[in-house]
Amino acid sequence: MVCCCGKEKGRIMHYFFVSPEQINGDKIEVTGENFHHMIDVLRIGKQEKFEVCDGKGKDYLCQIDEQKPSEKRLTACILDTYPSENELPYRLVLYQGLAKGKKMDEIIQKGTELGISDFVPFESKFCVVHLKEDKTIEKKVERWQKIAKSAAQQSKRGRVPRVHHPIMLSNLDQLHGKSLIAYENERDYSLKAAVQKWDDQVDQINILIGPEGGFDEEEVSILENIGVERISLGKRILRTETAGVVLCAQLNYALE
Template sequence: MPRFFVSPENINGNTVTIKGEDVIHIKRVLRLSIDDRITVCDGNEQDYFVSITGIENDAVTGKILDISKNSNEPPVKITLYQGLPKADKFEYIVQKCIELGVDEVVPTITERTVVRLDSNKDIEKKLTRWRKIALEAAKQCNRGKIPNISEPVYLNDAIIESVKRNSGVIAYENAENRPQSVENISNAVSVFIGPEGGFTPEEVSLAQSSGIKPVSLGPRILRTETAGVVLVTIIMNKFGDIRPFG
């Protein structure tokens, strides 16, 4: 069933109003009609089963038939501090990690970051693109919220911010701890992934001095777009959100 997100203020009584690009998608792509059924989420983990009652040029309205709590949000809140990679790799990371259940993705500038965002215009353009990918990923996998894509931060500031959370891990190929060491993390965790080339030893030491645990992801060196997906999956498995076969 088609799924859409709306702001809570667009839900009044038993009526839902959809605006923006989704109106065009409903009319021209899905070609939905009056009485067709859709699912609408308010972004606060509440799903509404809706029957379309009106289709206008700038809005689609619907009648709420049923309401249910969205059960697809994981029991752990992961904030992914992802070192900015080259090309369009960050888009892939956003899409896949949101499918896996990440709560927030923070583009992070590190010592080995090659990508440069030279102006506010560059940043806004990137954020618009990344947030659209986040929205579509959240729709596709039936999330109960749209995970936030934050503005880029420098690693030092990211480490300070992460201290507000209960635990943190940083992927580092020379770490002695194996992935199973995530057994001791809390249900609100910061995950740090470096860009191409990884983190410098000094950056890892800085993170470690703030209580962030370095972890190795195994004997093979993973690409930056692979490392985050792997570590998020390991953490989700630890909390029972993703179960192994058998």
């Protein structure tokens, strides 16, 4: 459980994530390190209100009801319940070419802050990282999921994004919703032009970002055959860890 800040009629409050299992009726149980953070670090008093999110899109206004310091446990009383207001009105899925080093960490952190709901890493022709050769991929996915949770807590998200197990791009044969691929060889068709054509309500947007080596022309052609539109992000070539962040920010500006 990590603290951020919430608001109640303009008043700043502490904001926490807990698991749904900690919520029972009109009570929320906090234990261990979470108890230490609230009581010993933040020194939240019994009359002080704070917000809790269950990670599933629901927020709770709470006050401490009972403390058991010897057990490092407290019970909070739920005063009010309401939907989280900080999620995008559409599902935003990032298909990201596997990148080397700590670049994936940065992509997942910043993408979470911008509202991405799912991260789907993939291997493609020009990837430096190869799934068959990477014996630590399971541990990496676990670490990426922790990064997503931490970033969701800090940005006061209502849900924690899911980091999927990496796939082979060649196995991707269908996509739901609108799909865009940022392609360095596309010079004329912009995101603005693509969005202006969306005359119906969008419930899901998939964005595809290539690895350090970019996309192969044949890969782009295959993706276009399943409905993916290729777009330009401008005259300059962006790094893989930059392109997804830029595209997400532009989409949010245009649609949110």
